[in-house]
Ligand SMILES: Nc1ncnc2c1ncn2[C@@H]1O[C@H](COP(=O)(O)OP(=O)(O)OP(=O)(O)O)[C@@H](O)[C@H]1O
């Protein structure tokens with residue numbers, strides 16, 4: 001399954017979610033993480049790790065990802081694409097090769113409104129790829145709060161499903177990133193780890 005994590009808004013958690021789901025998917029099958037952001041956050045994450053990650057992380061940051069990916073599809077069960085911020089040919093190229101586009105959104109009306117451009121990219125790509133699926137995942141939800149009515153309403157208007165699993169705002173996500181690890185490694189029985197497991201389970205239902 002090819003999962004592209006994309007939102008044109010910067011800092012919504014594309015790279016965080018990409019490395020965490022790749023780590024989880026790697027337990028179930030051969031997994032590749034493709035960093036398509038010239039900033040190279042996923043590559044930096046892999047580079048500062050003490051040990052090799054349980055999946056390769058490669059960089060493809062030219063808008064030919066949809067062509068280049070065919071070199072890898074036979075060798076991997078799962079490919080995760082960490083998308084770049086901003087609408088660009090690069091973002092389009094990453095979306096067009098996906099089976100599922102995962103759009104992280106922070107639960108604030110501003111972030112939800114800003115997702116419109118990403119939704120448009122998805123709609124454009126659907127013209128070429130009929131079975132392309134897109135889903136929102138709420139990231140950085142504040143623990144013990146519910147998603148505001150305004151946010152739920154605005155998300156519903158896009159006509160794209162919202163995953164049941166929400167990823168909460170937790171220091172362990174930022175802490176683990178600074179050592180090139182993931183929450184599953186630093187706190188295997190923690191709540192963040194559980195959220196990532198549930199998230200991946202839900203994603204695999206779209207396969
Ligand atoms: N659920 C979370 N809880 C706490 N911190 C988070 C969470 N998700 C992301 N962050 C933090 O938010 C910051 C931005 O996250 P990240 O780099 O994953 O976003 P991005 O969408 O990939 O950004 P860019 O658009 O620049 O590529 C990072 O410092 C990351 O550690």
Ligand SMILES: [Mg+2]
Pocket residue numbers: 014015016037041082083
């Ligand atoms: Mg990023």
